[in-house]
Structures are given as C-alpha cells and as structure tokens.
Amino acid sequence: MGALDRVLREVGDETLDRLAALPGADLATLLLAVMRKRANNLTAPDVLRRYRTDRFVTPAQVPFRDIRRAENALLDALPDDVELLQLAPVVPLGTHSVMSTVDQNNVVSTIRGTEVAADPTNALALEAAVRRRAGQDLVELASVQRVVRAQVVDGAARFAHFTLFGRVSAGRDTGNREFERANLVAHMRFLAQVCAPAEFRVTCFDPRFRWALDLPDVVEDPTRQTGYYEGLCFKVFRDGVEVGDGGFVDWSRHLLADRKERMLISGVGVDRLALGVPGA
Structure with a gap:
C-alpha cells in the first residue's frame, strides 16, 4: 500500500477529489489554515531539527x-x-x-x-x-x-x-x-x-x-x-x-x-x- 492509499484510508477516499475540486482561492484558504495550525505546534528545537535533516533547506554544497x-x-x-x-x-x-x-x-x-x-x-x-x-x-x-x-x-x-x-x-x-x-x-x-x-x-x-x-x-x-x-x-x-x-x-x-x-x-x-x- 502506498503512502497516499494509507492516508486516504484515514481521511476517506472522497477527500482527495473534494479538495481537488475546490476553487483555487478556497483551497488556498483551507491549506493556509492547516499550515498555521501545524506551525503553531512547533518549537524552536523542532525547526532546528528540520533544518539539520531536510535536504531542501540545507546550504549549497558548492562554495x-x-x-x-x-x-x-x-x-x-x-x-x-x-x-x-x-x-x-x-x-x-x-x-x-x-x-x-x-x-x-x-x-x-x-x-x-x-x-x-x-x-x-x-x-x-x-x-x-x-x-x-x-x-x-x-x-x-x-x-x-x-x-x-x-x-x-x-x-x-x-x-x-x-x-x-x-x-x-x-x-x-x-x-x-x-x-x-x-x-x-x-x-x-x-x-x-x-x-x-x-x-x-x-x-x-x-x-x-x-x-x-x-x-x-x-x-x-x-x-x-x-x-x-x-x-x-x-x-x-x-x-x-x-x-x-x-x-x-x-x-x-x-x-x-x-x-x-x-x-x-x-x-x-x-x-x-x-x-x-x-x-x-
């Protein structure tokens, strides 16, 4: 079972289609609220831990x-x-x-x-x-x-x-x-x-x-x-x-x-x- 299948089993198979069908502004409003909630639950050590491990945010390897x-x-x-x-x-x-x-x-x-x-x-x-x-x-x-x-x-x-x-x-x-x-x-x-x-x-x-x-x-x-x-x-x-x-x-x-x-x-x-x- 893939990651998407696992998530949809938790939230319901229809959720993906309902979200994708939302107007762009409405979807952005919803996702902004989700991100705000998730950010509010983070601590400074959480941010540092992510910075140290996330390949997207670490500095370039070439000087x-x-x-x-x-x-x-x-x-x-x-x-x-x-x-x-x-x-x-x-x-x-x-x-x-x-x-x-x-x-x-x-x-x-x-x-x-x-x-x-x-x-x-x-x-x-x-x-x-x-x-x-x-x-x-x-x-x-x-x-x-x-x-x-x-x-x-x-x-x-x-x-x-x-x-x-x-x-x-x-x-x-x-x-x-x-x-x-x-x-x-x-x-x-x-x-x-x-x-x-x-x-x-x-x-x-x-x-x-x-x-x-x-x-x-x-x-x-x-x-x-x-x-x-x-x-x-x-x-x-x-x-x-x-x-x-x-x-x-x-x-x-x-x-x-x-x-x-x-x-x-x-x-x-x-x-x-x-x-x-x-x-x-």
Whole structure:
C-alpha cells in the first residue's frame, strides 16, 4: 500500500477529489489554515531539527564564491543581444508538468497556486510567449536561478537545490529551418566557450536536423529518448561530466496556439560548472 492509499484510508477516499475540486482561492484558504495550525505546534528545537535533516533547506554544497565565479563566466560570455532577467522564485502551478511533462511530484508545489522553480527555461518560455504575443520578432532571454527538484537522486554533483543558467530563443518559422540553424549555432557557440573543452552529444529525432552533426565538437548520440524535446536535442560534456543540455521544444506553439512558433532552450548546471572553473 502506498503512502497516499494509507492516508486516504484515514481521511476517506472522497477527500482527495473534494479538495481537488475546490476553487483555487478556497483551497488556498483551507491549506493556509492547516499550515498555521501545524506551525503553531512547533518549537524552536523542532525547526532546528528540520533544518539539520531536510535536504531542501540545507546550504549549497558548492562554495558560494565558486558558484559566483562560474555565474560570472557565463554572464560575461553572453552575447549583448540576449536580455538577462531576474526571475521570480515561483511559477504558476503546472508550469513544469504541463509544458515539459515533468511529474508534478518532482517539483515543490506551494499552497497558493504556484510551484517553486525547477528550471529557469520554463519561466523564460512563459515570458518569451508574452513578448511574442505582443509582437516582438525574435525573443532572446537568459537567467541564472537557484532551483529546487523534489526527486531523490544519488551520485556526485547531484543536489536537491542548485543554480541553473537558462537561455531561450523564440521566434517564428521563416522557412528552410533558418530559425533552427541560426539559433542552434548561436547557443552551441556560447556553450562551447563557457564549457570548454566541450563535447556536444547530439540526438536527431528528425532526419532533417542531421546537418547539426557536422557542427564543431559534435558526436552523435542515437540512444537518447525524446522527452520534451523535438527535432533535435543535445547534452554538453566537459571532461566526461555532463554540465548542460538543450534542444528544440514545442512550448511556444502550445502557449500561443500557433504552429509556426519556434523555440530553442539550453541550460548549464552552474554548480557542476563551478567544480571545474579555473580558480574555483
């Protein structure tokens, strides 16, 4: 019996459906009251005990100055035509599961109709869609954001919260895959500079993207599954360690209900990059 089944046996099977059916404001009101009651029963030692044991709240394992040095290396190399945004720490509920098919249990949901950011490219994609709808031709956005992932992972350089650099390019299909060619080259050129010596492991889901296999420092990886990418995706390795990835997504097409919309995303794990940045 799973944890949810055990809880529903205690409170009644219909409780989950009744709560899920409540209007958002009513559900938030109820959950706020629950959290207040639970907080009122805590003591200072209880809070300290949780701080010492909860992987979501302990400080980063990579030193602050090392992360800042890696952030500076990324931002200093970013082209001037890419606008940097300071993103909010939360996004609308469903941002990750609806747009990028991430299991909702793998993000930290709040009780106010939002969820804690798990990847800056999702929020950047929302902002890009807003700007595309307003008439901006090509939208180039980037950000550095501390994010949280709820799934349990093991191994070196795997943390519950970490810093990600994200970049999004959004525009309209102009034919002959000109958007895809120009922006993929731009993203990969930037990543090759900041992650040097970089190796790109590229997966082509569509044979019309095989031209990308001729780009510098590229090897083909035919084993990767599509996930939320389409057409082409890639991973960035430095000295055999994965430090970034990217690819084309259909997010703007769905957000704007327009089949001609195109979007490319890419990202770098700043904590991982910091472990190998000279001087870190």
